[in-house]
Amino acid sequence: MHRVVALVSAPQASFELGCAAAVFREAPYRFSVCTEQPGPVRTTEGFDMVVTSGLRALDRADTIVVPGWLPINREPTDTVMRALKRAHRRGARLVSICSGAYVLASTGLLDGRRAATHWRYADELQRRFPAVQVDPDVLYIDHGDVATSGGSGTGIDLCLQLVRNDHGAAHAARVARQMVMPPHREGGQTQYRTEDQVPTDSLGALLDWAGEHLAEPITLEHLAGQANVSPRTLARRFTDQLGVAPGQWLLAQRIARTRVLLEETDLPVETIATKVGLSSATNLRRRFRAALHTTPSAYRRAYQGM
Secondary structure, eight states: OEEEEEEEOSSBOHHHHHHHHHHSSSTTEEEEEEESSOEEEEBTTSOEEEEOOOGGGGGGOSEEEEEOOSSTTOOOOHHHHHHHHHHHHTTOEEEEEGGGHHHHHHTTTTTTSEEOOOTTTHHHHHHHOTTSEEOSSOSEEEOSSEEEEOSTTHHHHHHHHHHHHHHOHHHHHHHHHHTTOOSOOOSOGGGGOOTTOOOSSOOHHHHHHHHHTTTSOOOHHHHHHHHTSOHHHHHHHHHHHHSSOHHHHHHHHHHHHHHHHHHHOOOOHHHHHHHTTOOSHHHHHHHHHHHHSSOHHHHHHHHHTO
């Protein structure tokens, strides 16, 4: 069992903690919670939760999640820093959700690396830790040994990405379906930053249509016609709502579908290329390697053998 331990601290945001708990609640993971001083831990929602495990739980963790850290200018204790660094040295994966990036930055493990946090906290994180390359837009950044997510809900996106890396796209998709969540969201935090502006022209129906027709040669003009708008207007809506161009979104969907077919079927790569709309095995291999830095055959061997 892969042991996932969440390090909580008062006042603890229960939503961020819930993001990790919801994704890692079932096998092959074992989820638990610890805190520096076991006992009642106050939450930002006004209730207390009782945490019985102390920092020794981090010594047995394979993944450690810091699900937020409030107030953001509160310094982690030396005891917490030593426990996290010790866990990282022995190979544990350190993960932060939202403001939890402040804790990981305090360890020095983010120096010289890109990191994500809630866009509201990005400037302060950059000011306090100038050696960290703070990206205020992305949903998450995964370096393998250390991973950070943006605002609260992006904790789910990051945790699903970790499951995807650990056990494949098909397993992550099953977890997402149980949560009634998309397996992978496109774009970044920019699409959520204007709080007083609600998109009146949702792309939801169009995205559903495109997902059902990936095997077909879909162009920007096809998408625009389906949405009954001009190609320029559609491209602008994709950028505003998803943070990516239509072509980028389509390719990401095709790669995601390819991963599932490689994991769950023995179909030849040529057949998969046709099913996902990448036209040929050569094109699929080129696109797949560019996206995942591995070949379809190597990916299949890795995940079908799990």
